[in-house]
Amino acid sequence: LQAARAGNAVTLWARDPARAAAMAEARENARYLPGQPLSAAIQVTADAAAAMEGALFALVVVPVQHLRAAVAALPPGGCPLVVCAKGVERGTLCLPLEILEQLRPEAPAAVLSGPNFAHEVARGLPAAAVVASGDAALRSLAGELLGTAGFRLYGGDDPMGVQVGGAAKNVIAIAAGAVIGAGLGENARAALVTRGLAELSRLTVALGGRAETAAGLSGLGDLLLTTTGAGSRNTSLGMELARGTPLEAALASRAGVAEGVETAPALVARAAAAGVELPICAAVAELLAGELSIGQAMGRLLSRPRRDE
Numbered sequence: 001l002q003a004a005r006a007g008n009a010v011t012l013w014a015r016d017p018a019r020a021a022a023m024a025e026a027r028e029n030a031r032y033l034p035g036q037p038l039s040a041a042i043q044v045t046a047d048a049a050a051a052m053e054g055a056l057f058a059l060v061v062v063p064v065q066h067l068r069a070a071v072a073a074l075p076p077g078g079c080p081l082v083v084c085a086k087g088v089e090r091g092t093l094c095l096p097l098e099i100l101e102q103l104r105p106e107a108p109a110a111v112l113s114g115p116n117f118a119h120e121v122a123r124g125l126p127a128a129a130v131v132a133s134g135d136a137a138l139r140s141l142a143g144e145l146l147g148t149a150g151f152r153l154y155g156g157d158d159p160m161g162v163q164v165g166g167a168a169k170n171v172i173a174i175a176a177g178a179v180i181g182a183g184l185g186e187n188a189r190a191a192l193v194t195r196g197l198a199e200l201s202r203l204t205v206a207l208g209g210r211a212e213t214a215a216g217l218s219g220l221g222d223l224l225l226t227t228t229g230a231g232s233r234n235t236s237l238g239m240e241l242a243r244g245t246p247l248e249a250a251l252a253s254r255a256g257v258a259e260g261v262e263t264a265p266a267l268v269a270r271a272a273a274a275g276v277e278l279p280i281c282a283a284v285a286e287l288l289a290g291e292l293s294i295g296q297a298m299g300r301l302l303s304r305p306r307r308d309e
């Protein structure tokens with residue numbers, strides 16, 4: 001919707017032909033963005049090759065655990081990819097651009113991220129994001145074609161920092177939701193989010209990103225939105241868990257993905273491989289695995305040895 005608003009002819013690819021036909025007919029993505037009409041500039045197809053034909057780039061917006069399959073289904077060659085997914089792939093511990101690099105090493109790629117609830121961007125409410133790539137031409141093209149006055153798109157040359165921010169904030173959001181859901185108060189949430197940001201920054205630097213990126217839109221910005229916004233799926237999942245809903249039931253009752261669930265253990269493992277400890281994210285991973293209660297997690301975080309901030 002934003003790409004069309006910015007004046008582009010857009011083709012939306014959906015892998016399921018029946019859903020693609022239904023969206024083309026109803027001019028609406030009734031399952032994920034109900035009530036938001038698709039503008040006339042948007043065509044819908046289930047044919048990936050047709051969608052990519054002549055495209056300047058493609059936005060890849062599927063959950064990280066399905067990113068490999070989705071990219072593998074694209075025709076070979078083709079246009080540059082701009083990935084919007086936020087997380088770490090389980091098993092391989094890959095970040096999104098690392099998956100793309102494995103599957104399409106020849107294609108330029110970028111990551112687009114920031115504090116952007118989809119339903120607000122769809123409505124054209126003001127927002128800002130960053131598009132980061134080692135390929136200066138691609139990030140400038142993406143900025144030019146997707147940015148509008150109401151969607152302020154910054155360029156960035158630290159795609160690693162941007163990806164770590166997007167992955168870590170979802171895990172920290174589950175913790176923040178759990179703190180609120182358990183009635184531990186807003187002081188506790190602020191402390192947890194701040195220490196979560198310290199984890200996000202440490203991992204960013206350890207993986208070759210920059211600390212300033214962690215303090216930017218894709219790090220602190222998205223952490224702020226996700227941990228305080230009532231609309232966050234990760235935060236609301238944390239709240240449900242704290243109120244006693246079992247993980248399976250909480251996941252079954254929602255339509256969209258909560259990336260932090262699969263990302264938590266993968267992020268912690270990726271950090272451990274880089275020699276970085278992430279106590280909050282590790283507690284979330286154990287909570288999700290049923291190995292720790294919220295009370296135990298808080299007890300453990302609060303009893304860590306005292307040290308300088």
Ligand SMILES: NC(=O)C1=CN([C@@H]2O[C@H](COP(=O)(O)OP(=O)(O)OC[C@H]3O[C@@H](n4cnc5c(N)ncnc54)[C@H](O)[C@@H]3O)[C@@H](O)[C@H]2O)C=CC1
Nearest residue numbers: 015061062063064066069070084085086116117118256257
């Ligand atoms: N929804 C939001 O507000 C935002 C989401 N994101 C990120 O974008 C990514 C996707 O999120 P959502 O769209 O919200 O998830 P969602 O769970 O609401 O929708 C996922 C979409 O991916 C499709 N999909 C799943 N597997 C696929 C495959 N193998 N091939 C093709 N399509 C496939 C599904 O059919 C569905 O349309 C996540 O990493 C999320 O963190 C980023 C910013 C904002």
Ligand SMILES: O=C(CO)COP(=O)(O)O
Nearest residue numbers: 114115116117232233234
């Ligand atoms: O990434 C997002 C906002 O920037 C969406 O957050 P949730 O997936 O937690 O809803």
